[in-house]
Amino acid sequence: MTRLSSYFLPTLKESPADAEAISHRLMVRAGLVRQLGAGMWTYLPAGWRAHRKAEQIVREEMDAIGAHEMLMPVLQPAELWQRTGRYAIDELFKLKDRRGADLVLALSHEEPLTFHVAREVRSYRDLPLILYHFQVKERDEARPRAGVLRTREFIMKDSYSFDRDAEGLDHSYALHVAAYDRIFDRSGLEWYRVESDVGMMGGFGAHEYMAPCAAGENEVALSDAGYAANVEVASAEAQDVDALPEALARPEAVETPGARTVEEVSAQLGVSAGALVKAMPMLRESGEPLLVLVRGDHRLNEIKLQNALGGAVRQATGEEIERLFGAPAGYVGPVGATVEVLADEALRGLHGLVAGANEAGRHLQGVEPERDFNASWRDVRSVVVGDRCPSGATIRIEPAIEVGNIFKLGTRYSEPLGATYLDVEGTERHIWMGSYGIGPARIAAAAVEQFADDQGISWPRSLAPFDVELVTLGKEGEEAREVSDRLYDELRAEGLDVLYDERDAGAGEKFADAELLGCPLRLTVGRRGLESGEIEAQLRRGQEKRSLPLDGAAGAAAGLWRELP
RNA sequence: CGGGACGUGGCGCAGCCUGGUAGCGCACCUGCUUUGGGAGCAGGGGGCCGCCGGUUCAAAUCCGGCCGUCCCGACCA
Numbered sequence: 001m002t003r004l005s006s007y008f009l010p011t012l013k014e015s016p017a018d019a020e021a022i023s024h025r026l027m028v029r030a031g032l033v034r035q036l037g038a039g040m041w042t043y044l045p046a047g048w049r050a051h052r053k054a055e056q057i058v059r060e061e062m063d064a065i066g067a068h069e070m071l072m073p074v075l076q077p078a079e080l081w082q083r084t085g086r087y088a089i090d091e092l093f094k095l096k097d098r099r100g101a102d103l104v105l106a107l108s109h110e111e112p113l114t115f116h117v118a119r120e121v122r123s124y125r126d127l128p129l130i131l132y133h134f135q136v137k138e139r140d141e142a143r144p145r146a147g148v149l150r151t152r153e154f155i156m157k158d159s160y161s162f163d164r165d166a167e168g169l170d171h172s173y174a175l176h177v178a179a180y181d182r183i184f185d186r187s188g189l190e191w192y193r194v195e196s197d198v199g200m201m202g203g204f205g206a207h208e209y210m211a212p213c214a215a216g217e218n219e220v221a222l223s224d225a226g227y228a229a230n231v232e233v234a235s236a237e238a239q240d241v242d243a244l245p246e247a248l249a250r251p252e253a254v255e256t257p258g259a260r261t262v263e264e265v266s267a268q269l270g271v272s273a274g275a276l277v278k279a280m281p282m283l284r285e286s287g288e289p290l291l292v293l294v295r296g297d298h299r300l301n302e303i304k305l306q307n308a309l310g311g312a313v314r315q316a317t318g319e320e321i322e323r324l325f326g327a328p329a330g331y332v333g334p335v336g337a338t339v340e341v342l343a344d345e346a347l348r349g350l351h352g353l354v355a356g357a358n359e360a361g362r363h364l365q366g367v368e369p370e371r372d373f374n375a376s377w378r379d380v381r382s383v384v385v386g387d388r389c390p391s392g393a394t395i396r397i398e399p400a401i402e403v404g405n406i407f408k409l410g411t412r413y414s415e416p417l418g419a420t421y422l423d424v425e426g427t428e429r430h431i432w433m434g435s436y437g438i439g440p441a442r443i444a445a446a447a448v449e450q451f452a453d454d455q456g457i458s459w460p461r462s463l464a465p466f467d468v469e470l471v472t473l474g475k476e477g478e479e480a481r482e483v484s485d486r487l488y489d490e491l492r493a494e495g496l497d498v499l500y501d502e503r504d505a506g507a508g509e510k511f512a513d514a515e516l517l518g519c520p521l522r523l524t525v526g527r528r529g530l531e532s533g534e535i536e537a538q539l540r541r542g543q544e545k546r547s548l549p550l551d552g553a554a555g556a557a558a559g560l561w562r563e564l565p
Numbered sequence: 566c567g568g569g570a571c572g573u574g575g576c577g578c579a580g581c582c583u584g585g586u587a588g589c590g591c592a593c594c595u596g597c598u599u600u601g602g603g604a605g606c607a608g609g610g611g612g613c614c615g616c617c618g619g620u621u622c623a624a625a626u627c628c629g630g631c632c633g634u635c636c637c638g639a640c641c642a
Contacts, residue, residue, distance in 0.1 A: 013591065013603070014577050018635045038634065091641070108642050142566070142640050150641085158642095217641085405642085437642080473601060508602035526601055536601090 002466065004501040008045050011513050021215035023448040024147025026457050030516045032465070039144025039152030046517065049465035051155070054187060054440035055134055057462060058157045061183045065175040067130040067159050072112045074136050078102035080111040084416045091139045105138035110413045110435055113160050117431065118419035121162065127421060127431065128168050130175070132159030134440075146215050148445045149401060155441065161434040164423065169408055169432040173205070176406050176436045180209055184403065187443050188460020188565060190450055191403065194220050195229040197303050198407060209404035211442075213449035216399035223396070227389035232303045235379050236387035236395050238295070238346035241274030245352035248366025251335055257361045260330025262296045265363060269354060273297040277347065277355035277367060279332045281316040281325045284309065289316065289324040293334055293343040294381045301382040308378040327358040334373040335364055343375035401446050404438040451541065457518030458541045461564045466499040468561060469519040471510045473526035483550065484525040487535070490554035496561060515540065520564045523557055541565055
């Protein structure tokens with residue numbers, strides 16, 4: 001029985017002062033969630049219903065690819081994490097029990113599941129296997145934000161695939177791609193599957209599922225030709241530099257006193273930023289200096305750089321620049337450089353460039369790569385709007401929230417945790433793994449972000465906390481109330497989840513609350529409609545109103561509901 | 566972790582500069598009226614002014630420290 005008069009749905013007329021993101025404001029205002037602390041959120045009954053709707057979609061599609069649901073603890077021995085090297089992660093909550101034993105709160109569950117599989121799986125006959133659970137994750141986030149979008153504790157569906165070899169992993173990965181595509185279609189979201197960085201998960205090969213929305217923390221590069229990648233890894237053909245200076249027979253020095261930045265140099269010399277060579281002094285993990293070059297109007301993408309180098313790099317400090325690169329910051333350049341030089345592909349074939357002269361207050365004009373300096377060529381810049389994707393279509397960039405991710409882990413965890421099996425020949429081999437996450441809370445919040453209007457939330461049918469909100473304007477003892485009570489039972493008999501607003505409140509207040517909560521269909525029973533034998537249906541998305549004959553209204557409403565987005 | 570802002574009934578805010586019995590709107594409770602788009606009138610309840618310390622005859626107000634929360638950036642399985 002979900003009668004609003006006895007339900008816990010505390011709605012707010014005004015947004016909390018500290019709420020910025022649309023989903024943050026509306027989910028609080030609609031009475032779905034409440035904050036307990038930074039990055040710590042309570043789901044109130046209606047919010048939890050939406051969360052569970054998302055979970056159920058995920059559960060059904062995981063089961064459909066033969067995955068098996070289970071449950072693992074959040075509290076875990078630190079030792080497992082020390083073995084995989086992930087104990088050092090800053091986001092990992094670490095604690096001790098009363099005897100002083102080291103424990104962690106899991107931020108993901110590769111370690112415990114691999115531990116179990118290592119002990120139970122012996123033979124190739126036990127593989128492949130896909131296991132999953134919905135469990136709380138704990139992450140000591142540097143900055144929780146945007147309500148429920150980035151929290152320190154959240155529920156995640158994480159599944160893990162265990163295969164005999166790389167081909168098996170490819171198959172498990174493909175199964176997940178298919179399942180995830182269906183999950184996000186069913187959830188009613190606008191979404192993209194994009195190429196992504198593997199990040200701290202390790203492994204090789206990854207995609208992210210992104211829901212475009214204003215509050216998104218990620219940027220995705222997209223093209224009409226179907227290109228879709230996180231800008232962290234996106235690759236595209238650069239636009240030409242307009243007004244490239246004319247080529248010179250050899251580099252010529254020019255005085256550029258005080259000009260250290262691209263803006264200052266291009267202004268002083270009157271050339272476009274794209275005609276400059278931006279030279280960034282970096283240090284590899286080993287301490288080896290490395291000079292990285294990108295076009296002046298481009299930005300270095302450190303993730304792409306690290307992936308290209310296969311190791312970590314960092315920017316050199318001012319002191320290191322003078323000592324290892326032989327020039328003050330702002331005047332370092334590739335011509336005559338004594339360190340390793342790595343150049344971005346977008347510089348290839350250009351001429352008439354301006355680069356640091358490796359002495360204070362001077363730059364070189366007319367620089368030409370490959371004639372005036374040698375470098376190894378890599379794609380290490382961030383793509384920008386207007387670049388061309390591999391199919392030649394124009395790149396656009398949209399903010400988006402990551403709602404799911406899939407990783408090919410390989411033997412990243414099976415090796416340190418000893419997860420092996422015996423193959424047909426009796427040879428011991430490491431299990432090939434994949435890991436796959438989905439955040440139901442983010443699915444719900446992304447839906448709020450994508451479909452909200454001035455009146456409030458507008459849920460997709462598949463995620464709404466209730467299918468129908470039934471608003472009665474009749475009071476106890478009146479005909480309209482009796483009709484509403486009957487309709488409530490009939491709607492439930494049609495299999496619909498109904499929130500019945502029979503509060504002793506004004507019509508305006510009820511309508512406003514219904515629109516704020518955002519159930520896809522609102523039915524209104526009032527004296528006015530009954531006089532002509534009708535009740536009113538309002539489709540939340542678009543707020544179109546229709547009259548339904550009172551006779552057979554429940555069946556008609558159910559039919560209407562089934563056609564909603 | 567760097568930068569910025571804010572902590573005053575449940576929510577949104579004023580009061581602080583210039584120290585002197587804490588206020589407004591919404592919400593809440595009671596009564597009457599009202600009832601298809603956040604009603605009206607009357608009455609009423611509720612605040613360690615984030616915490617600790619200092620200055621002062623006197624601190625929401627001035628000073629110091631701490632804690633908390635939000636925003637930008639860095640970071641982000």
